[in-house]
Amino acid sequence: MKITHIAVLAVASLSASVAFAQAKPEDQIKYRQSAMTINARSNGALNAMAKGDVPFNKEVAQRYATVIAELSDLPLLAGAYGPGTDRGALTKADPKVWSEPEKFKAAFDRFTVAAKALPAAAGDLATLKTALAELGKTCKGCHDNYRMNDYRM
């Protein structure tokens, strides 16, 4: 029952995503890609501090962490893989996102949990490092299974 599965996925996101679900597929695709770009850059900035490439700055770290946390489960991301958005613009999202929605949601939820733990951890370099390692596992967990190497239409 594919429609039921999609409904489960849709209901899992916040109520405001009702409005978002009406966005055109190409806009949803652009949106989720933009959020991933922001998350990747934010994660990169935090990892640069964790590695000592740039000095640790608690305030900046917490702000990057907040961005990742907010983008991890606002209608933005989870709600941007709605029905019919498996195509409509160039995307690396694997069709499995829509064919095995419970598994995708479980993988995404692990990312959300790790992302939401980030702001509290970002006040201290040691706890930030641990939290980033956890976050990285959840990024990889989704990307390995649900992100293709190349764009497809």
Added chain:
Amino acid sequence: MKITHIAVLAVASLSASVAFAQAKPEDQIKYRQSAMTINARSNGALNAMAKGDVPFNKEVAQRYATVIAELSDLPLLAGAYGPGTDRGALTKADPKVWSEPEKFKAAFDRFTVAAKALPAAAGDLATLKTALAELGKTCKGCHDNYRMNDYRM
């Protein structure tokens, strides 16, 4: 003294943008475009509540507001118009961003101030509406002068 102007613009952003400034022009362009996409969607979601198209939800409104506030002046945005990023990928950024950096920075700063006022205002529909109107003016103020209608290389 163009280099001096650029230096003023660069110094205005947070210290962590030092690392960001080293990003390739095409990555900075992709980044600022992604942040604008997120801001536009977040602003759209808030305006949908302001107009009554979707029910006002304080928690969701505050989270969208936080995303806009954080993206308004993290190294993300102000730091993503660095030297040499006037070209390198398709962009709608007007060359005036780099030829009149003080004016651009002043227009951008107005956006930052309005964006940072948003989270506190988002707890109440009436104050949210007022804050969104103010924010809208600052979006327009920059877009009218510094965003071109069409992409250019």
